[in-house]
Amino acid sequence: MPRTYIEQLRTPGQIVEDVYQVASKDFRTTKKGAYFISARLRDRTGELRAIMWDATEALFAAIPQEGYALVKGRVGEYGGELQIVIEAMRPARENEVTAADFLPVGPGDPEQDLARLKAILDEIERPALKALVETLWADKELIADLKRAPAAEKLHHAYLGGLLEHTLSVAEAAVLLSRHYPKLDRDILLVGVLWHDLGKTRELAYEKALGYTDPGRLVGHLVQGVRMLDEKIAAVRDAGADFPEELADVLRHMILAHHGQYAFGSPKLPMTAEAFTLHHLDNLDAKLHAFFRDVGRDADPARRWTSWNRMFEERLYKGFEEVEPDETADA
Amino acid sequence: MPRTYIEQLRTPGQIVEDVYQVASKDFRTTKKGAYFISARLRDRTGELRAIMWDATEALFAAIPQEGYALVKGRVGEYGGELQIVIEAMRPARENEVTAADFLPVGPGDPEQDLARLKAILDEIERPALKALVETLWADKELIADLKRAPAAEKLHHAYLGGLLEHTLSVAEAAVLLSRHYPKLDRDILLVGVLWHDLGKTRELAYEKALGYTDPGRLVGHLVQGVRMLDEKIAAVRDAGADFPEELADVLRHMILAHHGQYAFGSPKLPMTAEAFTLHHLDNLDAKLHAFFRDVGRDADPARRWTSWNRMFEERLYKGFEEVEPDETADA
Amino acid sequence: MPRTYIEQLRTPGQIVEDVYQVASKDFRTTKKGAYFISARLRDRTGELRAIMWDATEALFAAIPQEGYALVKGRVGEYGGELQIVIEAMRPARENEVTAADFLPVGPGDPEQDLARLKAILDEIERPALKALVETLWADKELIADLKRAPAAEKLHHAYLGGLLEHTLSVAEAAVLLSRHYPKLDRDILLVGVLWHDLGKTRELAYEKALGYTDPGRLVGHLVQGVRMLDEKIAAVRDAGADFPEELADVLRHMILAHHGQYAFGSPKLPMTAEAFTLHHLDNLDAKLHAFFRDVGRDADPARRWTSWNRMFEERLYKGFEEVEPDETADA
Amino acid sequence: MPRTYIEQLRTPGQIVEDVYQVASKDFRTTKKGAYFISARLRDRTGELRAIMWDATEALFAAIPQEGYALVKGRVGEYGGELQIVIEAMRPARENEVTAADFLPVGPGDPEQDLARLKAILDEIERPALKALVETLWADKELIADLKRAPAAEKLHHAYLGGLLEHTLSVAEAAVLLSRHYPKLDRDILLVGVLWHDLGKTRELAYEKALGYTDPGRLVGHLVQGVRMLDEKIAAVRDAGADFPEELADVLRHMILAHHGQYAFGSPKLPMTAEAFTLHHLDNLDAKLHAFFRDVGRDADPARRWTSWNRMFEERLYKGFEEVEPDETADA
């Protein structure tokens, strides 16, 4: 039976019987002293309020915060909003939980994205860099992480597969610009693009929910990326190939400098043309993704402006062609 | 007779007879009381020390600072460096001075650059924007300025034709990226690129030497660009065509926001996807131009690093492949 | 029948029958399943909670958010606070709504303020500036806007007539200081004062509620002010009078530089004595207005300090003479 | 009868009969129109919700916000949390309120802390500084304040006795480091440590609750400290002893510069070795105190990270040895 996602619960009276994650829960009493559970249930498509009358404290305790529950009930309505009225609920067994149902997933196909990224990197000519990239492709576990990791917890491409999608998009832009600016060292630029956010596979957590790992918080993805580069260069050399230390330093520099400013956590400012180019293409790709996402998500289609946006430190303009004017947008 | 440029004066004894600009001049006496003129002469290829023995104060006064002189003499040497030993000198007549000899000129051909820029803008589809661009091309005087103006006094593309070269380069990059990011409004992006620095034709001076005009200092090229846009939109409307005011505001916004931050003199932060894209492509083009220029100009080919660079707030790395390592670069 | 303003609703039991704006509305159910509307009603004097029992969804839908409703009911009390208990309600007809009832209005008389401002500007001596000011007075539509516009959405003089009140106040201060500092060019200073915030007539919305217009957000009042100056200078010249371009640039500069710093959205720093003076007088007038307003509004007359003030980035001191000491103000 | 502190109220049904401070209070009605008081009661050990059914407005008015009430009732439970169900309540008489019950108190013994601090200062050798310190000890009122004052309202050592505890801790660290760095002038460093936060005895309020005094907000503890230094130096000189003005300036400088940066309210940057040392030791002591307090207080012992910490502008890491890993800490 196909899963009923939160976003599919739209009609009062609709039957609910599926596994949901418990985003939050409260044990309360009515005025008359009866106990009930008020909770919020979610999956990767959204979140909904739920209520269970005549609950027991034992049941309440049995379902951990952020745990999973098999829920039976119906869609109800309260104060004009939908809610789930739970009739029965128990902790879900491990084999009943499909992790993928609870993590946001990107729109793309990681296998295809990876194939396109590989095709781009195949154009690299310097043998040392060729060997480095091959060594990366050969690491099955890391490639599995690369296909699965998000590019951020919230800022941009914040879903499974987002890291690969962002990396591919920057790589494609880099191919275009390295044609336009032939003085750029295309090989170095492309390996820099490939590696710039690779440390996010270790900085971010994406098994059960998006977040940060301990090493991610303590060390960060820039230095994690350098460490992963060091591992692969060692592997290249162990395999008997030559990898100039100067070339390694140039790649390390690109990874460390790609945030462009000290204030954004780069311990080095860009000092090569390829490092500047990577910084701008990465930044632009992240911003355009977030821009179109936030404009698309904005609650009120009748307004030309989003609400204040923390990443951009401004409201965003949705355009005038499809939307009526906002004469008094803040009123 | 072809001109002898400063950069062609290389051999002691070489005859000098041409017009040069007087970059600076001093009237001095020798220990024994004789008067002499010490000066620096320049044209667009460089600058050289010059000395004229047995000068008179009248001659000294006759040649204004930053004026032009017809100089006769020979190349000499002093303290290991070349200098011009002036035998005779008089103020140059106006018809003897070819302004182009005294202004730095870019490597490109403005006519060709303009043709390529026009070809790109020809792809614009919205009638209002088409009409706007046509009105711009029709302004012969402004187009003459656009072909001649530098993009900056010093920072990047700081030579005649530099503004057009930079605008074309950003436009070409914008064409590439608008294919890669199809959600971008290509028409709006391209007109934004075309107009973003157009105000520099009025902000900068480039008749006799590169510098700033009074309105440039008081008003700046961002607001000058908006004023020029207003003039052309008025012309479009006067010609009977429709130009929506909302579209005008979006273009004004791109011009005003293209420096990306308040601290760089933008009175507005970018609020549209096209404004962000313009900001990044403009910035990257300027930086790459300056990077390759400064790396190319660096005095010491035996070093891997340039000296500290004010624009980048760092030394720049020239690469390791052609240059020996700098073990003690600051020693 | 005179209107009953929100601030006049003070006694439980008082009859209510007037048009109010619906600031927010919610459709809810009681525990027992009955529907009710909870809303907030407002006019330019304040806002009050309102409740309507036994409501229907059709009625709820009929009254748009920020729309106007003719409300009948009585003043009630809930949890120690007054509320309106609505007995009947319907959308107000257009001719029942007096816009002025719903916008904050300043304490002054715009006609008088305008007369005083004109009297000050009458003292200007330079013919070009005289002509410019006359052209402004002659634009009936713009003068109507000037009399009506606020000086800000929230920061200072945030009510109808506020822009004129602020402009007049700065002009009066400028007259005083130009006597004290006779080296100041009084004519130029006064025209700068007159024009510095004129762009707010286009940046701000003040038909139905205070807010920003689209061109206000995209372009801002500084550049709008320059555009309006350009329009009027063109009119002066069209009328055959002379207006030196250098003088125009000096005025443009004052408008663009009057925020004093890049960080506050000025694309140019002040470079003339009059630009500095305008910046300081404008800033001081805005701050003093906000200071006395916020000190006056502060909820608790028993305290010597306001709560933390976002504009001033501090608490404000109300003075010690009328108020008891705050020994433990933050407890 | 010993007091029952808030933190001792743990069991539903437990009898409550003691004086508590009213942190906040609301007068509400039930759906059926009955009045009740909802309040929060506190003492120095914590705060708890309380409810009194069938209350009258007169009783509500009789007990001032932040006043004290003698409360009788029982511990109840509401929505899974404890609350006090008040059966009777009246304003407490002045002699029933023990101020110390309502202020947070530090873990140390001020008498012992003072003795240790005196022992350290006894080592000072310069007669002028010896005389200065003796004059301080002799001021009974000030010493009483020093033993009682907190070091901050919230940031660190925010409890009675905290100022002395912090001062002693920095003094002990200074003794250690002045051995390690023998070029430091130990006498001057120690008097600087003693005096650096002495102005907090006047800047902060700590009679009834922690907060700021009016002079504290208007003048601050740095300048208050200099004023207190001036008073004591005058006393030393009045007693016939010599106190070089240069030495006084060096001490004033240390007090004024100890925040280390203009942005933190120091009107002078450190210019002596002792001023730098004081700045670093003071800062480190405050941060370590806050670090261990905030890590200790963190609600969830199962997590390795605290929530975002405003003082440190980061989350704090509690360590990996006692705590399970946080794979998805933000989920």
Next chain:
Amino acid sequence: MPRTYIEQLRTPGQIVEDVYQVASKDFRTTKKGAYFISARLRDRTGELRAIMWDATEALFAAIPQEGYALVKGRVGEYGGELQIVIEAMRPARENEVTAADFLPVGPGDPEQDLARLKAILDEIERPALKALVETLWADKELIADLKRAPAAEKLHHAYLGGLLEHTLSVAEAAVLLSRHYPKLDRDILLVGVLWHDLGKTRELAYEKALGYTDPGRLVGHLVQGVRMLDEKIAAVRDAGADFPEELADVLRHMILAHHGQYAFGSPKLPMTAEAFTLHHLDNLDAKLHAFFRDVGRDADPARRWTSWNRMFEERLYKGFEEVEPDETADA
């Protein structure tokens, strides 16, 4: 015999016989081994190069750097510039040196300035403030310093009498604005103006040359001003008059906050209306003084712009009416 000032030495051959300060001195040898002294001599009107042939080391040593010498010689010329050719020189005796000849002096008359300032302060009404001001006038030594001190070493009013001139100018502006803003407490504002820079009498040195004192560098004029206020308030109280401590705190606050920002060394941000007003009037007066001085001093009357100005972080615009346009100002 009236003094011959440096600025009066204009003609080669003119006889020199007067006392000058030795700004710098060098003992050199000619190619042929003869010794000579090269020096720069100055008084308060300027500085000139001087040369003394056939000097001895003993003579060289006898005249200390920054000491005074009685010089006999003639005006000569070297390399187009005037210089003094010294024929004889000896250290000046103390009674031959008139300090006033060597310190820059303001254009005003301190006695008149003081009288005008007193007249303004005479309008104060509150008895406590009246008494405070009287106590200040009664301190002959301090008033002597006030009449003599500069307002800054370099920034503005940097000459003897400058502090008083600046204080008077701000006071006059404050009188005007307190009429315009009647909510301002005129008494408090005027005493704040009087006292805001009074600490400069101790922060700056102005006996022999303008500079900083040790207490000036270590403590600064803000805190020195508070200390001087404390001394005078104590004197008022000692004389039996009442001076409310709250009023003292408000004055201290104005002094400490008058730089307006932490970054400019204010340990407190302005929190009263009078403190804001003082900050803006002080800042404007200093800037206008520096603006007109720097525009007036600019070397090249043919240019419309000064060179880059460190205080204003920009070039200053001298105006277009008297000056030709600068088309290429930086060339």
Next chain:
Amino acid sequence: MPRTYIEQLRTPGQIVEDVYQVASKDFRTTKKGAYFISARLRDRTGELRAIMWDATEALFAAIPQEGYALVKGRVGEYGGELQIVIEAMRPARENEVTAADFLPVGPGDPEQDLARLKAILDEIERPALKALVETLWADKELIADLKRAPAAEKLHHAYLGGLLEHTLSVAEAAVLLSRHYPKLDRDILLVGVLWHDLGKTRELAYEKALGYTDPGRLVGHLVQGVRMLDEKIAAVRDAGADFPEELADVLRHMILAHHGQYAFGSPKLPMTAEAFTLHHLDNLDAKLHAFFRDVGRDADPARRWTSWNRMFEERLYKGFEEVEPDETADA
């Protein structure tokens, strides 16, 4: 024969015959056309002007800039300063150059410093950290670098042995403070201290002169330190010992965060108590070293203040006890 160092050349007439480094050189002509070499010679104790009459261009070319020359001549005097009058000079042979003569050397004994550092680290108790430190001591090459490297090119401890001296000093301070703050994890703090600047052995160049290496500029000592930590942890694990990855992350964090702020190149802010402590002790040690060095080096013993100091962004106060007051220090 013992070397004659530059600082030993003090008497005109003294014979010079030794190897010096050529800091700079110029080939010049006298008025009469004779050639001479003007140069500056240096060793690690200082630098002196030198002149060689009757030089040939061949000799000039034979001695490279920053190369070494065997110089014969005598001490002379010119314009009151000593100089070397070179009689003969030839390029030095490689075996004539003792590198140590040309690099600044610290005051300490690296062997003793290392022994003291080892003794401190011997106290570590956790087996994993013990094994890590042992692995470091076993790396002879790295320990040789540690004993030789400076702590900075210029800022502090800028001489051979400086890195070890600084590391030891911070370690000793850390031992003291970990007694004072027993909640600190002493083992972790000490390993953090040991490793915090270890990357400087690779970031800095110190073979021939102090400077930066290419990897130093591109990657920096923070990330180099993490890479060296990774190498040693791998060695520990290869040797069969256990090293928890969490512990490794905590150490990596301390290295990366020890600059304390993003603006100073730390990609992570301190998040552990030990990371804060390391940051403050490191910073204080560097500042105290620089403070006493710069105060000691200051040219003029008669002044109480150094000239403006770039590192401290202020003048430093040398103290009043040995020095006369500076009344007009800037005059």
